C-alpha cells in the first residue's frame with residue numbers, strides 16, 4: 001500500500017515522483033515499458049522554450065516560464081546536460097514583421113525577456129540564415145536539454161530517496177476500494193494507493209476514463225524529424241524557429257546537447273497514439289520549409305529520421321486537476337509542448353496545489369536532491385582522460401566509436417538504481433549507438449555487457465519494446481573446437 005502512486009515515468013511523472021520523494025510519503029511509480037522516459041519524452045525537439053509563444057494566462061504560459069527558470073538548478077542537481085543557447089524566431093517576409101511585434105508583446109506579457117533584431121543583427125548572429133531574412137525575435141533564456149537523461153536521473157533520484165519504481169507494469173484498471181484505489185496491471189499485480197497521479201502522457205485520457213467520464217479528448221499529432229550528424233562547420237548556434245501558426249511553433253533547425261542537429265517537426269493528426277512512423281512526403285515538406293529558413297542545411301549528413309506524437313488536448317491547454325468525482329485522483333493530461341520545458345514547474349504545481357490538499361506533507365530531513373555525477377569522456381580534456389584511464393582502464397576501452405563512449409561509462413550506468421536493461425536504455429543514458437552508424441558497431445558489445453551484468457542470455461536481450469529481441473536466433477551452432 002502506497003500513499004501516492006504515479007502512473008507513467010516520462011519527464012512529468014519522474015519529476016513529480018522526485019518532488020514527492022522529498023516528503024515523508026511512500027511512493028510507487030508504475031511504468032508500462034521496460035525503461036523510464038520511453039514515451040513522448042524521448043522523441044521531441046528537446047527545447048527548454050523561453051515561453052514567448054503560449055497564450056498569456058494559460059497554464060502552458062505560466063508553467064513554461066516557471067519551468068524554464070527552474071532548469072538550471074534541476075540540470076545541476078540531476079546532472080542533465082543543459083545549454084542556454086537562446087532562440088531566434090525569424091520573419092522571412094515583410095508582412096511577417098507585425099506578427100513578430102505581436103509575439104514580442106506576448107512574450108512581455110508572459111514575463112519572458114526578448115529583443116527584436118534587425119536583419120543585420122540576425123545575420124551577424126546566424127550567418128547561415130536565409131539572407132532575405134527581415135528580422136527576428138531573440139529569446140536568450142531558451143535552451144537545449146538532454147531529454148533522455150532528464151527522466152532517468154529524476155527517477156533515479158526519486159528511487160534513491162525511497163520511491164519504488166515498477167517497470168513493465170501496464171495499468172489496465174482502477175477501482176475504488178474503501179479509502180484506497182486498487183490499481184490493476186496487465187501482469188495481474190494489484191497496487192493499492194491513497195492517491196493516484198495520472199502522468200500517462202498520450203494515454204492519460206484512457207487512465208482518467210478508468211475512474212470517470214472525461215470532457216476532453218487527446219488527439220495524436222505526429223511530428224517527424226531529421227537528425228543530422230555532428231557537423232564541424234557550425235550550422236546554427238541558436239534554435240531557429242519560423243513564426244508560429246495554428247499548428248504550433250513550426251519547423252525548427254536546432255543544435256542538440258549531443259552536438260548533432262535536428263530539423264523538424266511536422267504536425268499532422270495521425271490515426272494511432274502509438275504511430276511514430278516517418279514518411280517521405282512529410283519529410284520532404286519538413287526539408288522544404290527548413291531550407292527556406294537555413295538554405296545550407298547539409299541533408300547529406302542525415303543519420304536518421306524519427307517521430308514523436310503530441311497528446312494535443314481539445315481544451316488547448318494542459319489539463320492538471322483533481323478528478324471531478326474523487327479528489328484523490330489527480331490528472332496531468334494534454335501535456336504537449338512546452339511540456340518538457342514546463343515539467344519541473346508541473347511537478348511543483350501538482351504537489352503544492354493538489355497533493356498537499358489531500359495528504360499531509362512533511363519534509364524529509366535526509367532528502368538528497370543530487371544524483372551521482374557521471375563521467376562524460378567525450379567532453380573531457382586529453383589530460384583529464386589520461387588521468388582517469390590510468391586509474392580506471394575501462395574508460396580507455398571505446399565501445400561506441402561514433403559518440404566516443406567508453407566501457408567504463410556503460411558499466412557506470414549499471415550501478416544506478418534505475419539501471420539500463422535494454423540496448424535503447426544504454427543509448428539513452430550514454431549515447432552509445434546514437435551516432436552515425438546507429439549502433440552497427442557497438443550493438444553486439446552493448447548486448448554482451450547487458451548479458452554479462454544481468455546474467456541474461458543474449459537471445460533474451462531486448463532492443464527496447466516487448467519482443468524486440470536483438471539476436472533471437474542462432475545462425476549457426478558454435479563448435480567447441
Ligand SMILES: Cc1cc2nc3c(=O)[nH]c(=O)nc-3n(C[C@H](O)[C@H](O)[C@H](O)COP(=O)(O)OP(=O)(O)OC[C@H]3O[C@@H](n4cnc5c(N)ncnc54)[C@H](O)[C@@H]3O)c2cc1C
Pocket residue numbers: 007008009010011012013030031032033036037038039040041042043044045046047048049169170171172199200201202203204207222223224265307308309310311335336337338339340341342
Ligand atoms: C514532436 C514533438 C516535439 C516536442 N518538442 C518539445 C520541445 O521542444 N520542448 C518542450 O518543452 N516540449 C516538447 N514536446 C512536448 C514534450 O515532449 C511532452 O510534453 C513531454 O515529454 C510530456 O511528458 P509526459 O511525462 O507527460 O509524457 P510521456 O513522456 O509520454 O510519459 C508518459 C509515460 O506513461 C507511460 N504509460 C502510458 N500508459 C501507461 C499505462 N497504462 N500504465 C503505465 N504506464 C503508462 C508511458 O509508457 C510513458 O512512459 C514535444 C512533443 C512532440 C511530440
